[in-house]
Amino acid sequence: MTRPVPAATTTLRVLRFLSSQPVPVSAARIASAVDQPRSSTYHLLSAMTDEGFVIHYPDDRTWGLGIAAWEVGHGFARQEPLARLARLPLARLVDQVGQSAHLVVLQGADVLYVIEERAPGRPPLVTDVGVRLPAHLTASGRAILASLPAAQVRALYPDKAAFTSRTGTGPSSLSELRRLLSATRQRGFATEDGEVTSGFASIAAPITAGTIHAAVAVTWEARTPIDGLAEPVAATAAEISRRLRH
Structure with missing residues (x-):
């Protein structure tokens, strides 16, 4: 016994x-x-x-x-429903836009990278699976934060010390972050330009399925402006959301 x-x-x-x-x-x-x-x-x-x-x-x-x-759950995360259901839509997104894409989940005030789909011929990024980055600096993090209650965002960023920087840019206070998140909610997608890695930009949309806090993002070299990414990124996030709900 x-x-x-x-x-x-x-x-x-x-x-x-x-x-x-x-x-x-x-x-x-x-x-x-x-x-x-x-x-x-x-x-x-x-x-x-x-x-x-x-x-x-x-x-x-x-x-x-x-x-x-x-x-502790990272090994499971490689096979859990979010990763399994998101991998094919993410690969299709990469084929469609010709740029690298990734899937993240929110963990505290960071985002953790669960999937990365590298586009052929594109340079390596800092977004390998298992990497953690400050959510307020990343497009994917902002997409998720914009969907959270204001009280939760305030708890994640209690003071200026919470606003770390990688390239000397990005929000440095809760009021700046709130303005970014408000603009993100109005557009339906988030962006960042050079705040994670100089010379690279990203666009992201949130995955909405129950209590899952995740997002899909595409990253590219900022010196090559690319139009029309918002729609396929948002459509991919919506497809993954539908798969998770069903």
Whole structure:
């Protein structure tokens, strides 16, 4: 007979509960969900934070999933429905536009690259599978952030220290980011130019399917302006969304 391990069981319950929440939640809600005393829950959350499985947002007194939770599932991520259902539409997009494309998911204030489809003859990018980049700098990250509640965006970017830069450009405050996200929502797609890598630009559209926070993007050399990318990128994101819902 297998003996239960209460601490391990509670840890798994915390992870399962946090993964079902669209935004970070308070320790009190977590304690209630896993039926544990609040003091014990605080100790457990602190230990999980030290290991990277949980992120603490002190300004809002909330807790959310950490990068380690994604990393543990990275092997599964290569075969899970999002990656499997998105690979063919992404390959078709690359064939259609002749530029490299990728699929990302949101993890905290970063985007993680799940698929990259390299177009023949195009230069290598920094978007290999498993790479993490600041969401506020990438077109794909902005496409996802624009679809989130304002409170969640505020929790992800509590102060100026959250606004890192790679090339000296990009939003450096919450008010700047909000303006970018407002423009993204109005257009239905996001862009960036030289904010991830100098000389390269990207365009992205969000995938909308339940609680999945993901996006499709195309990246090209900015010195060669390309028109008409918004429609095929948005159509690919919509096709992947339909596949996931069905």
